[in-house]
Amino acid sequence: MPSTGEKTQPIDQPILSDQGLDPTRPVNAKDEFGEERALNIAGEYPLTIKVDDAEVVTLMTLGTYPEKLTLGYLRNQRLIDDISDIAEVKVDWERETVDVLTAQGKGIVDLHEKISKRTVTSGCGQGTIFSCTLDKLYDTRLPRVEIKQSTIYALLKTINSHNEIYRAAGAVHGCALCDGANILYFVEDVGRHNATDTIAGEMWLDGISGNDKIFYTTGRLTSEIVMKAAHMGVPVLISRSGITCMGLELAQDLGVTMVARAKGRHFLVYNGDDTVIYDEIPEKRS
Numbered sequence: 001m002p003s004t005g006e007k008t009q010p011i012d013q014p015i016l017s018d019q020g021l022d023p024t025r026p027v028n029a030k031d032e033f034g035e036e037r038a039l040n041i042a043g044e045y046p047l048t049i050k051v052d053d054a055e056v057v058t059l060m061t062l063g064t065y066p067e068k069l070t071l072g073y074l075r076n077q078r079l080i081d082d083i084s085d086i087a088e089v090k091v092d093w094e095r096e097t098v099d100v101l102t103a104q105g106k107g108i109v110d111l112h113e114k115i116s117k118r119t120v121t122s123g124c125g126q127g128t129i130f131s132c133t134l135d136k137l138y139d140t141r142l143p144r145v146e147i148k149q150s151t152i153y154a155l156l157k158t159i160n161s162h163n164e165i166y167r168a169a170g171a172v173h174g175c176a177l178c179d180g181a182n183i184l185y186f187v188e189d190v191g192r193h194n195a196t197d198t199i200a201g202e203m204w205l206d207g208i209s210g211n212d213k214i215f216y217t218t219g220r221l222t223s224e225i226v227m228k229a230a231h232m233g234v235p236v237l238i239s240r241s242g243i244t245c246m247g248l249e250l251a252q253d254l255g256v257t258m259v260a261r262a263k264g265r266h267f268l269v270y271n272g273d274d275t276v277i278y279d280e281i282p283e284k285r286s
Helices: 066-076 111-117 131-137 149-159 164-169 192-206 223-232 245-254
Strands: 015-017 024-030 036-042 045-051 054-061 086-092 097-102 173-179 182-189 214-217 236-239 257-263 266-271
Touching: 024 245, 036 245, 036 266, 045 066, 054 066, 066 086, 066 097, 131 223, 149 173, 149 182, 149 214, 149 236, 149 257, 173 192, 182 192, 192 214, 192 223, 214 223, 223 236, 223 245, 245 257, 245 266
Parallel strands: 015 086, 045 097, 214 236, 236 257
Antiparallel strands: 024 036, 024 266, 045 054, 086 097, 173 182, 173 214, 257 266
């Protein structure tokens, strides 16, 4: 963690702590040859914003500029209209909180009412959750499901024919619920969270269990996606993109097999390598 130094700001601006974190951290993963590799993954940390001790929201963030993130969130959510109403922004990573102290409550007497009426949404990269979601999550433990390397390759080949919106316009994520290499549902949306939630709704309507299924996404595997998979009962996650450290930690806690950087004949198993059966190891390039 960084030092706890603080910066003195000009008059009418808040005092800000200086608690930015390194955006990446090293991990080990096994590649498609079953060999271990040293890699870096993006950081992801919960940061609960409190205004005069009133909890507003918990954001999932890289943590590189937590003070500026807090100010921008409060401004864009229209919770505080004037920066001069803020006296101090102090981040404490040990408590995973940022305390926002206001100037005598000036101009924000209705803040508590605003917070109580706030409906928080989550889009691609927004990373917004409430702490109660995490509390209930640890009641979940997913079943151990084995997956063949040949199934991963077959699924990746099949998925290429489903990204119609992305091929036509780009700027979308695709998600799929799969039974082996067979795609049951495929949804594209501007954010992977929206696509994931749509599939969860379809599973709910159709009475489909996720206990023996695979969830594929073109987006990164963050803690939120791991949480959604756990709520859907899906034990295996495959992504074309990378992972975050909190996503990995949550997958380890819940027993989710996490396969990322999956494209063509390449993939990396970050968690659950004991569930992957290496039955189609490709030849190494000379």
